[in-house]
Amino acid sequence: xxxxxxxxxxxxxxxxxxxxxxxxxxxxxxxxxxxxxxxxxxxxxxxxxxxxxxxxxxxxxxxxxxxxxxxxxxxxxxxxxxxxxxxxxxxxxxxxxxxxxxxxxxxxxxxxxxxxxxxxxxxxxxxxxxxxxxxxxxxxxxxxxxxxxxxxxxxxxxxxxxxxxxxxxxxxxxxxxxxxxxxxxxxxxxxxxxxxxxxxxxxxxxxxxxxxxxxxxxxxxxxxxxxxxxxxxxxxxxxxxxxxxxxxxxxxxxxxxxxxxxxxxxxxxxxxxxxxxxxxxxxxxxxxxxxxxxxxxxxxxxxxxxxxxxxxxxxxxxxxxxxxxxxxxxxxxxxxxxxxxxxxxxxxxxxxxxxxxxxxxxxxxxxxxxxxxxxxxxxxxxxxxxxxxxxxxxxxxxxxxxxxxxxxxxxxxxxxxxxxxxxxxxxxxxxxxxxxxxxxxxxxxxxxxxxxxxxxxxxxxxxxxxxxxxxxxxxxxxxxxxxxxxxxxxxxxxxxxxxxxxxxxxxxxxxxxxxxxxxxxxxxxxxxxxxxxxxxxxxxxxxxxxxxxxxxxxxxxxxxxxxxxxxxxxxxxxxxxxxxxxxxxxxxxxxxxxxxxxxxxxxxxxxxxxxxxxxxxxxxxxxxxxxxx
Amino acid sequence: xxxxxxxxxxxxxxxxxxxxxxxxxxxxxxxxxxxxxxxxxxxxxxxxxxxxxxxxxxxxxxxxxxxxxxxxxxxxxxxxxxxxxxxxxxxxxxxxxxxxxxxxxxxxxxxxxxxxxxxxxxxxxxxxxxxxxxxxxxxxxxxxxxxxxxxxxxxxxxxxxxxxxxxxxxxxxxxxxxxxxxxxxxxxxxxxxxxxxxxxxxxxxxxxxxxxxxxxxxxxxxxxxxxxxxxxxxxxxxxxxxxxxxxxxxxxxxxxxxxxxxxxxxxxxxxxxxxxxxxxxxxxxxxxxxxxxxxxxxx
Numbered sequence: 001x002x003x004x005x006x007x008x009x010x011x012x013x014x015x016x017x018x019x020x021x022x023x024x025x026x027x028x029x030x031x032x033x034x035x036x037x038x039x040x041x042x043x044x045x046x047x048x049x050x051x052x053x054x055x056x057x058x059x060x061x062x063x064x065x066x067x068x069x070x071x072x073x074x075x076x077x078x079x080x081x082x083x084x085x086x087x088x089x090x091x092x093x094x095x096x097x098x099x100x101x102x103x104x105x106x107x108x109x110x111x112x113x114x115x116x117x118x119x120x121x122x123x124x125x126x127x128x129x130x131x132x133x134x135x136x137x138x139x140x141x142x143x144x145x146x147x148x149x150x151x152x153x154x155x156x157x158x159x160x161x162x163x164x165x166x167x168x169x170x171x172x173x174x175x176x177x178x179x180x181x182x183x184x185x186x187x188x189x190x191x192x193x194x195x196x197x198x199x200x201x202x203x204x205x206x207x208x209x210x211x212x213x214x215x216x217x218x219x220x221x222x223x224x225x226x227x228x229x230x231x232x233x234x235x236x237x238x239x240x241x242x243x244x245x246x247x248x249x250x251x252x253x254x255x256x257x258x259x260x261x262x263x264x265x266x267x268x269x270x271x272x273x274x275x276x277x278x279x280x281x282x283x284x285x286x287x288x289x290x291x292x293x294x295x296x297x298x299x300x301x302x303x304x305x306x307x308x309x310x311x312x313x314x315x316x317x318x319x320x321x322x323x324x325x326x327x328x329x330x331x332x333x334x335x336x337x338x339x340x341x342x343x344x345x346x347x348x349x350x351x352x353x354x355x356x357x358x359x360x361x362x363x364x365x366x367x368x369x370x371x372x373x374x375x376x377x378x379x380x381x382x383x384x385x386x387x388x389x390x391x392x393x394x395x396x397x398x399x400x401x402x403x404x405x406x407x408x409x410x411x412x413x414x415x416x417x418x419x420x421x422x423x424x425x426x427x428x429x430x431x432x433x434x435x436x437x438x439x440x441x442x443x444x445x446x447x448x449x450x451x452x453x454x455x456x457x458x459x460x461x462x463x464x465x466x467x468x469x470x471x472x473x474x475x476x477x478x479x480x481x482x483x484x485x486x487x488x489x490x491x492x493x494x495x496x497x498x499x500x501x502x503x504x505x506x507x508x509x510x511x512x513x514x515x516x517x518x519x520x521x522x523x524x525x526x527x528x529x530x531x532x533x534x535x536x537x538x539x540x541x542x543x544x545x546x547x548x549x550x551x552x553x554x555x556x557x558x559x560x561x562x563x564x565x566x567x568x569x570x571x572x573x574x575x576x577x578x579x580x581x582x583x584x585x586x587x588x589x590x591x592x593x594x595x596x597x598x599x600x601x602x603x604x605x606x607x608x609x610x611x612x613x614x615x616x617x618x619x620x621x622x623x624x625x626x627x628x629x
Numbered sequence: 630x631x632x633x634x635x636x637x638x639x640x641x642x643x644x645x646x647x648x649x650x651x652x653x654x655x656x657x658x659x660x661x662x663x664x665x666x667x668x669x670x671x672x673x674x675x676x677x678x679x680x681x682x683x684x685x686x687x688x689x690x691x692x693x694x695x696x697x698x699x700x701x702x703x704x705x706x707x708x709x710x711x712x713x714x715x716x717x718x719x720x721x722x723x724x725x726x727x728x729x730x731x732x733x734x735x736x737x738x739x740x741x742x743x744x745x746x747x748x749x750x751x752x753x754x755x756x757x758x759x760x761x762x763x764x765x766x767x768x769x770x771x772x773x774x775x776x777x778x779x780x781x782x783x784x785x786x787x788x789x790x791x792x793x794x795x796x797x798x799x800x801x802x803x804x805x806x807x808x809x810x811x812x813x814x815x816x817x818x819x820x821x822x823x824x825x826x827x828x829x830x831x832x833x834x835x836x837x838x839x840x841x842x843x844x845x846x847x848x849x850x851x852x853x854x855x856x857x858x859x860x861x862x863x864x865x866x867x868x869x870x871x872x873x874x875x876x877x878x879x880x881x882x883x884x885x886x887x888x889x890x891x892x893x894x895x896x897x898x899x900x901x902x903x904x905x906x907x908x909x910x911x912x913x914x915x916x917x918x919x920x921x922x923x924x925x926x927x928x
Contacts (some may be wrong), residue, residue, distance in 0.1 A: 008710050239652035312846035462760055469759030469770070470745075470752055477746045487696060489750030489813050498756055 024375040027156040035157035036092060039109065042151025043085030046116060049147050050078040052140025061237035064127070067140070073123040074242040077144060084151060087112055087258050091158075093350040095403030101258045102203040106158035107196045108258025109237060112149075113155035115250035120148035127422050128237055148414065162196060196257070203259040206266045214267050218275050221264055222282040226289060233295045233563070241567045283453055287390030287446035288437075296445035302559045303452040304514050305534050307459050307555035311506030316540065317597070318467055319499040320479030321378070322386040324528060326394020329504040331526035332369045333362035333511020338418040338521045339411075339571060345418045347411060348543065355424050359512045367501050367509025369396075374500035378493055381482070393528055393536055400523040417554050423515050424451070431516070448517050455513060459506050460551055467549075476610045523569035531575060533562060543578065545586055547593030556594060642848070647674050649848050650725065650817050655704035657687070657872075664690040666872040668883050670802055670850075674818060677839065677849045679863035681856070681883075688852045689730055693822055696720050696849075708817070718832040723749040726815035728806040730822045731850075736795035738754050740786055740805055743794050744777040747812030777812060784838065795895060800831040807838065811847075820851040824858055832858055860884060868892070881920040 026035065054064040054074065062072015088109045090101025101108060124145045128134045137145075178184045206214065230247065235241045255261050268275035270570025277539050287296050312326045340361055342352030353361060377388045412418065423432025423444070431447040442450075466472050474495045477485040487490045514534075515521050524530070529537035538561060546557025565575050586593070637654050650672040657665040664687045680688050693699040695706050697713065697720040706713045707913040713720050721727075726747075735743050752773055756765045781787040782806045789797065794805060803823055809820055820839070824832045832855060839849055839862055855857045859866060860880040867877040876883060883889055 298856055465760050465762060466756060469756075469766075470749065470754045470773070471759055473738070473746050473758050474749055476738060476742075480735040480737060481733050483641075483698070484729065485746070486717040487698070487721060487727055487729075488633065488747050488809065490746070491717045491718045502756060555827075 006418050011433055014122045026157045026159050028153060030157035032159060035154055036056070036088070037154075038150060038157060039088050039113070039154030040085060041262040041474065042113070042147055042149075042154050043088065044286060045147030046081035046120065046144060046151055047078060047085070047147075048098060049140050049144035050074040050081070052121070052143060053138040054141035054144065055136050056133065057131065057136070060127050060130055061239045064123075064141075065138075073119065073126075073240055073243045073470060074144075075118040076240075076247045077116060077123065077148070080112065080119055080247050080251065081147070081151065083254075084109060084112040084116055084155070087254070087260075088155070088158075090258070093190040097353055099204075101260075103257070103259025105161050106155070107161055108156060108254045108256075108260075108290040109157040110152075110160060110196070111250055111254030111257050111577050113152045115247050117148045117152040118246040119228040120144050122243055122246060130239075145485055149525075150362035160196060203263045206263055207270055211271075214271055215274055215445055217264070218267055218271060218278055222278050226282050226285060230286070230290050230295070233298060233567075234290065234292075235567065238568050238570055245564070261460070268417060280453075281455060284450065285430065287441045287442060287449050291441065293443045293445050296443060296449050299449045300325045300445050300452055300517055300565060301454050301533075302562050304510050304517070305451065305539065305542065305562055306555040307452070307510040308455050308507045309546070310456075310463055310551070311503045311510070312457050312539050313543050313548065313550075313554045314463060314466065314475075314499055314506070315503040316543055318472060318479065318528065319475040319553075322382070322389070322498065323503070324386050324536050325373075325396070326389075326503070326507065326539055327526050327528075328373075328396035329366045329370060329395045329507035329533050330511040330514065331396055331400065331521075331523075332366045332504075333508030334521045335412060335418070335511075336362040336365040336508070337423050337512035341418075341515065343418050343421045345413055345416075345420060351522045352422070354364060354514075355426050359509055362508045362512035363505040364508075366511065367505040370501040370504025374497045374504075377565070381574055390528060390536075393526075397523050397526050399527070413521070415523060418515075419519055421515055421519050421521070424448075424513075426451070426609055434519045441483060445517075448513065452510075452517075455509060456555075459509070462502075462506065463551055467608050471498060529576075531572075541583055545583070545593060547595040549597040550593070553593050553595040553597070648672070649674050649676075650695070650706070650708050650850070651708045652691075652695060652837070653704055655701045655706065656693065657694050657699060657922045658691050658702045659685065664872050665694060666871070668869065668874050670851050670867055670874070670877075672848050674848055675843060676865065677843050677848060677851065677863050679859040679866040680850060680864060680869060681854070681859055682869035682875075688869050689821060689873075690851065691869065692727065692819055696725060696819060718750070719849070721813050721815075722818040726810035726813045726817075726820065727819040728803075728810050728821055728823060730825065732799075732802050732806055734794040734802055734805060734809070736793070738794055739790065739792055740781065740792050740797065741774070741777055742792040743805055743809050745773055745779055745890055747809040748773045748777060750813050751788075769892040780808045780811050783811075783841070791891065797883055800834075803827070804837070807842075815847060817848045818826045820849060820853075820855065822852055824853060824855050859897070 028035075028202060031040070050070040051068055052296050053067045056065065058065055060072075064072055064073075064074055088106075089097050090099070091106055091109065098104075098597055124137065124141050127136055129142060129525050175184065175188060178381045204336065208218075231243065232244050235244055252261070261597065273441065286299055290296075306386075307314050308326075311329075311614050312323065315321050315323045315326065321481070337358045338349055338360050339346045339348055340353040343349060377385055377392065381387060399408075400412045401414055402408045403411040404416075406414070423430060425431065429435070429447075431451060432444050433440045433447075434444070435447065474490045477488065477490060478495060482492055525532060525534060533539075539558075542557035542561050543554045544557070545561065547553025561579075565571060565578075571578055590596075648671050652668060652670045655665055655668045655670075656663065661914060666687075667688075668691060670678075670680075680691070681872075682688050690699065694701040694704075695713075697715045697717040700715040708720075708723050708725055709725070713723055713725070735746060738746070739767065752769055754766055754769050778787060781790055784807060786797075786801060786805055786808060789801070792863060794802065807818075807820070807823065810892065823839070824835050836858060836919075839851065843849055851859070851862065860883075863877070863880065865877065866883045868875045868883055868886075868889050870888075875888055875892060876886045878886075
């Protein structure tokens with residue numbers, strides 16, 4: 001497949017279209033050559049337009065008035081157009097350029113063109129809306145507008161892998177009442193027809209590459225990732241951030257459709273240790289790559305919620321226990337650390353544990369609470385467990401609120417919480433002070449970021465090692481089919497309790513740092529759902545959005561859910577609303593999360609997987625997964 | 630496990646070799662329905678015992694009582710002289726492993742992982758050793774893997790070790806269930822309809838497999854509807870009808886027993902001897918089938 005010219009590949013695909021699920025057809029009927037020319041022309045025009053002036057005044061964020069140098073949102077358009085052009089070149093079968101599109105499909109080109117179109121048109125329309133009319137556009141803006149359209153049209157004319165539509169499937173029960181309305185049905189049918197097909201991408205094996213080249217690629221990609229991340233965080237205006245989001249989100253989708261991301265995953269898979277080390281180094285480099293306490297602050301909180309989400313992932317993702325009160329364990333850790341921190345508001349204001357002791361105390365306290373809550377509740381299954389854990393989570397918050405010396409014994413100062421928690425000092429290195437390392441300065445949040453990074457690495461190690469072991473297998477077995485698991489000799493209750501306690505301890509560990517970063521602990525953040533993370537709903541959403549049962553999923557999910565609301569300040573009123581919409585969309589279109597677990601993906605897309613048996617089964621043959629649910 | 634029925638003489642036909650599993654007076658009631666009535670059954674070392682009966686006779690319910698999935702209303706089940714606790718994982722630990730009538734693999738785990746889960750009771754590594762990963766952990770894990778691969782060789786699934794269990798063809802899923810059960814190093818293997826839905830070749834292969842398991846010194850108790858399979862395989866066959874054990878003995882004895890034929894096919898129309906088997910005809914058994922299989926699926 002790899003060395004076939006693309007035309008031959010298309011023929012092969014067309015020849016097997018009769019029984020295979022693959023079909024290539026463009027949306028706009030044009031000869032392939034013309035389509036390619038149009039795409040390339042569009043890419044060139046759009047690229048050129050970013051070097052022109054798009055508007056007259058500098059009122060628009062990012063100053064788009066400069067000619068000869070792209071700025072602000074023009075950079076987004078430039079990146080989109082260049083990527084589209086380059087990936088498109090990869091499909092043309094030119095020698096030496098094939099690696100640019102390893103999966104040899106045009107779907108990636110179309111998606112990248114869509115990203116370019118999206119960000120360009122968003123910019124142009126935003127200029128018109130912000131400054132009052134299209135009259136504010138310079139010729140450059142109009143060229144960009146048209147160039148992006150040409151690019152997208154060209155991509156639509158390329159032969160695309162589309163979803164097969166069964167001829168018989170003309171009844172759309174899922175539309176419900178709307179099935180009566182012809183235009184709706186037509187539109188829906190067209191949408192289904194228009195779906196791009198994501199089949200198993202076949203990419204060339206990267207192991208043939210020179211090992212040093214492999215490592216170089218990994219380093220470059222991680223460095224680029226860091227650059228992209230800091231660029232996004234550095235955007236000063238929400239306009240630019242939206243453009244950035246459009247390019248990054250659809251662009252990553254496009255790159256994964258063209259197989260580049262799968263190819264990179266292969267590389268990291270073959271160089272696991274190296275990739276892991278470079279990943280950690282990249283993360284360490286983050287506070288050095290910028291000098292802004294605000295971003296370091298963002299980094300600390302992202303790491304904290306990511307770590308807690310990872311702990312929750314053991315309970316929800318691996319063991320399949322829906323825990324809706326998980327944030328309470330973070331609270332236990334935070335309160336424990338606050339009590340032994342030497343804060344004047346703590347009842348033991350004289351005692352100040354060193355960090356390792358405080359962290360241990362937080363973990364043990366959370367673990368004890370985990371066992372205490374788990375022991376009675378883990379006898380329940382499914383929804384019952386979810387409801388009971390929800391209750392226990394709220395009990396924690398209310399108890400803490402009442403331990404104020406009036407309604408109960410004085411331990412936590414009630415709603416006032418424990419304030420003035422001193423900064424941590426590890427081996428004489430005070431994390432509250434600004435330190436200079438070479439020519440870099442590390443502020444308070446940068447220090448905490450580095451500490452939190454150490455904890456995240458520990459939690460990732462614990463997670464991966466536990467998941468791939470006897471106990472991890474028994475967790476997954478319990479999730480798959482509890483009855484069969486117990487019949488195989490697994491003590492279900494005990495194994496579930498271990499998962500619960502481990503998840504709780506990891507949250508408690510993160511909680512100890514959380515208390516010091518925020519300088520104070522109050523009961524309110526530790527609720528089921530609320531506008532500010534961390535709360536149980538937020539953590540659960542991070543796990544589900546990112547991908548259950550994976551390591552990178554919850555980290556990515558937590559980062560997205562934390563950073564996006566921070567950057568889009570104008571959304572703050574509608575944050576929970578947007579949150580809900582995002583979750584519904586994810587559940588509808590990608591229930592396995594952004595980064596799917598291999599197992600989960602199969603579970604949710606059973607129809608696409610090869611038939612499980614070669615024989616029709618009787619009515620009593622319930623699939624094992626549902627029988628245990 | 631409420632009442633202990635006094636010891637009864639071992640049923641006729643039991644070969645010497647020492648009783649491995651002894652069920653005494655097992656009664657299982659679901660509300661008003663008595664699914665298993667006072668059943669005694671002995672399985673000796675190195676023996677293959679068949680359990681047959683029309684649909685709804687209570688075979689699977691009896692299996693569930695043996696393996697701790699159900700707690701029998703009355704009666705005891707003992708393995709190697711000790712009474713089995715009514716907890717499935719403890720029964721497995723004691724040395725009784727089982728398969729399920731409706732295949733219950735861990736569908737989204739690989740074939741190898743499925744068998745490794747079966748090794749759970751025979752390994753000890755806890756959470757801490759998994760996180761620390763000392764030399765002991767690596768040794769135990771390697772041993773488990775080696776043993777699991779051996780079992781996959783034995784059942785002929787070795788080349789599919791990395792496939793997801795759900796992607797195996799039906800017959801191989803059944804084999805994998807057996808391999809998984811064998812991984813817990815049982816002294817007695819309970820097979821619940823191991824050839825259901827198989828074609829004749831696959832059935833024959835399963836037969837060979839069961840013999841090979843017996844040759845390893847593992848006793849087998851098997852439920853099956855395929856009479857040829859049962860009579861080829863079993864040293865002894867017990868017939869369960871309407872929750873009661875009708876007859877037990879060698880293949881010939883069971884095959885020629887009129888009551889068994891009556892239970893499966895009904896009495897001849899001009900029956901002269903109106904014994905009580907004729908009174909309970911198939912409609913009743915159908916009803917019982919519906920109830921028991923539903924309950925099993927609910928678990």
